[in-house]
Amino acid sequence: MTDPEEGEEEPRHEGNGSGDGGSTRAQPMRAYVLHPDIRTDRSRRLPEHRLAEAVALAAALPEMEILGSEIVRLPRAQPGLLFGTGKVEELKQKLHALDVGLVLVDGPVSPVQQRNLEKEWGVKLLDRTGLILEIFADRARTREGVLQVELAALSYQRTRLVRAWTHLERQRGGFGFVGGPGETQIEADRRAIDEQVIRIRRQLEKVVKTRELHRASRRKVPFPIVALVGYTNAGKSTLFNRATGAEVLAKDMLFATLDPTMRGVTLPSGRKIILSDTVGFISDLPTQLVAAFRATLEEVLEADLILHVRDIAHPETAEQAADVAEILQSLGVKGGTPQFEIWNKLDLVESPAHEALMAQAARSDHVFALSALTGEGLDRLLDAVSATFDEEKTERTLTLGYADGRRRAWLHQEGVVTSEDQTDEGYRLSVRWTARQEKRYRDL
Template sequence: MTALFDFDERCRGGAKAVLVSVSFSDADDTARVAELKMLVLSSGAEAVGLLTCSRTAPDPKYFIGSGKTEELKALVESCQGETVIFNHELSPSQERNLESFLGCRVITRTALILDIFAARARTREGKLQVELAQLGYLETRLVRGWTHLERQRGGFGLRGGPGETQLEYDRRLLKERVNILRKELREVEKQREQNGRARSRRGIPVVSLVGYTNSGKSTLFNTLTDAGVYAADQLFATLDPTLRTVSIPRVGKTVFADTVGFIRDLPHNLVAAFKATLREARESDLALMVIDSADGDMDDMIAAVEEVMEDIGAGSVPVLKVFNKIDRIPGISPHIEHDSAGLPRSVSISAKTGAGVDLLLRAISDRLGHDRVSLELTLPPDAGALRQRLFAMGAIESESYDDSGKACLRITHSRTELARLSARFGGALERYVTAPASFSFRREVWED
C-alpha cells in the first residue's frame, strides 16, 4: 500500500490480544464472541484473555465503565496483553481514554477487519478500496495536535508565529490522498463496467457466489470451476473477486464470480468502499447464497447476508440457496427443493466432498435455462447483419450452409434478448426459425 500514512499504527504488532465484548440485551452473544476470536486468529494475533459484561448503555468515558476498566487493566497485566480489541465501535475519545488508562493499544472490531482486508487484498482495485476505507476510519482519529511540530510562517517581511500544526498538515495530506484514491477507483470502475457491458452484449450470464464468510464459497468455486482459488478455514480467506467461465448444460458459457464473504454488522464504510468490487453480485443473473448448514446460527447468517445484499443494491437478484457442508450433518443427503413454480430454490451439497455438485449444476441450469431457448434458423445471404449480431452475442452453437447458400444456424440464448434482437430487425428472427416448427416470442417480452 502506498498511502502517505501507515494505517493506524496501533493495529500493528501486538501478537497477544485481550478481547472485550459487552452485551446490551438479553440475547446470547456466544456466537459474536466466537466470531471475534476467529477474526483475531485470521489477523495472525493470539487471543490470550476475554472480558465480558452487560450494560444498558455504553459509558461515555470508557465504554465499559470505570469498575470494568480496572478489571480489564488487571486482566491485561496478568495476560501480558499487548492489544485490547473491542467487539464494538468506540468513539475516538473512548479509545484515547482507554489507551491512557490501560497503557496499551486499543482497537475496534472495524479496525481489526480493515487490517485483515489490507493484508488480503491482491488486486489494484481491492488495495485502493481498502486504503480508502482505512483513511475514512483514520480521519476521525487524527486528534493529536502536535504543537511542538508547528510550522512557522515564512517569507520576507512576515513575522514568525504558529503556522500549520502537524494535525492540520496530516488532515490536508489525508484529504489529498483520498481524492487521488477516488480518482483512481473511478478509472478502475470504468474498466470493470466496460467488461460487464461486453459480457452483457454477448449474452453471457453471470452467477455470483455470495454468503457469510467461511461458509465454503471459495471451496465451492474451486469445485465448480477448477480455479485453484485460495480457500482456508478462516474469515476473509479471499477478498478480491475472481471470475471464471464454465459451460453449463442448456445455458452454455457462464461466468462464475467468487466475491468477498459477508459478516454480521459489516462496517458501513466497508460496504461503501466495496460496492464496486461487489458489482458482480449486484449485476449477476443469479446469486448462489452459500450457507454453512452445520452452523447453529445459520438463520442469523442468512439474515446478515440478505441485509448486506440489500445494502449493496443486490436485493432484487434471483437467489438460489446452497446449503453447504452437509458432510458434517449425519443423515443428510444431497437434494433439491423446488418452489411453487417448479424452479429450484435450494440445494443441499458438500463442496468439500463434491456430493450434490451435479444437482447444483442442474439447479443452476434450470434457473438460468428457463429463460433460455434453442432454435434452428435458416438465414438468406442478405441477412448478414442479423447473423453478425448473433455471433457477437455468442448465441451461435453451430453453422453450416445448404446448396442454395443459405446459412443454417443452431442458436441458444436468452429468450428475452433474442426477442429484443428480433424486434430490432422487424421480427426477422421469428421468420427465419425452422425448428421448432412453430415458434413466436411473446410481444410483451420483446417490447423494449
C-alpha cells in the first residue's frame, strides 16, 4: 500500500490505469457505463435520465473515452455478481469486443460484487460512489478541499476493505481507484488507513480553525452573505461570474466547482453583499462526502439569503430541486433563512414555454426566471436581493387550524417561519416577515 505520508500535499491523479501508478496518462481510459434499473428500487427519477447523468459524470473525468452505455433492467440485485449470469456473459463479450478497460456502474456495488465482476470481465470497475470520489479528487484545489476528499476516499476504501476480506489494491495516483494492482496484508492496510485518517483529521482541524477566524472577521463586516446552492451543473458559477465579474471555472460539466468561492458584490442599489459559490449537489451523494464537505458548506448554514439555482431546462428539474432540498435539510439549514428560487438557463427554453416561465415567476416574490449566460432577468433578481436586506422585518406569532393548510404552506414557501409547534387545535407558528409579506398573507 502507498505509504501514508505520500500524496498529502499533492494528491493528484498520476496513474495511467496500466499498473505503473507513476507516469502521466498518455492514453484515454476506455470506459463503458451501466445503469442497473432494479425493480425493487423506488426512485423518483427515470432510468434514462439517470443513465444520462452517469455518462455526464464519467465525461467529467479527464481523458475518459466513453465507448457506450446502457440500462440493465433487473428484477433484483444478485448478491454475488449484481447481474444474472447470462447478462454477465453477454456484457463480457461486448466489453471485450470494444476493448473496454473500465466499467462504471451507476449505483452501489458491494466489494464482493466488484471483485467477482472484475474477475469475470477482466476490467477495472467503479461504482457511483467511487466515480464521484474520483471526480472530487481531480477537482479539489484548496488545502481544505484536498484534505476532505482524501478523508472521504480513505473512509470509502476502509469500508470496502473490511467487507471484502481481500487485498486492497494499491492507492492509485495518491488515492484514486482507476489504476494498477499491488497486494498487502489486510491488517496492515487497515492500520495504515486508520493512521492516515487520524493525521488528516488533525490537519483539517487546523484548517477549520483558520476558516472560523475568517468567518469571525466577516461577521464584523456589516455585509449580508448570499449563498448560491443547487444541483451540479445548474449554472451557479456562471451566475456567480455574471454578478461579480469574477472568473470562476464555469463549464457545461458536472462538478465544475468544488471549492467555495466568495466575492464582495455591490448591487445596482449600492448595497454591498458577499456572494458565495458552493459545490453542486447530486442525487445519491456519497455519505462520506456529505460528512467531509460539511465545513465547506458552512457558508450556506450562516447565509442571510440562499439562492437555489435550478436548471429549468433540464427534463428532471423538479426531481433535482427535491434532491437539493433534502440535502439542505440534512445539513441543518434553518427554515427561517430566506430562500429565492432561481430558474436558470432560460436561454435554452423555447417559446411559448419561455414566456410562460417568465410570467409564472413574475407572479412570485421568491421565484426568478433568468439566464445567467445572457443576463436576461438578472436585474429583477439583484433588485429583489437588495430589497430583502432593505426592508424592515417584524416578528409575529400566528395560530392556524389544521384545515388552513394553504396559508401554512405559503408561510413555509416564503421562508418566514422561524419555529412551529403543533397544538390540539392546529399549529402555532413564529414568523419573521416584511410588511409586504404580511400584507400578501392577509390577502390569501
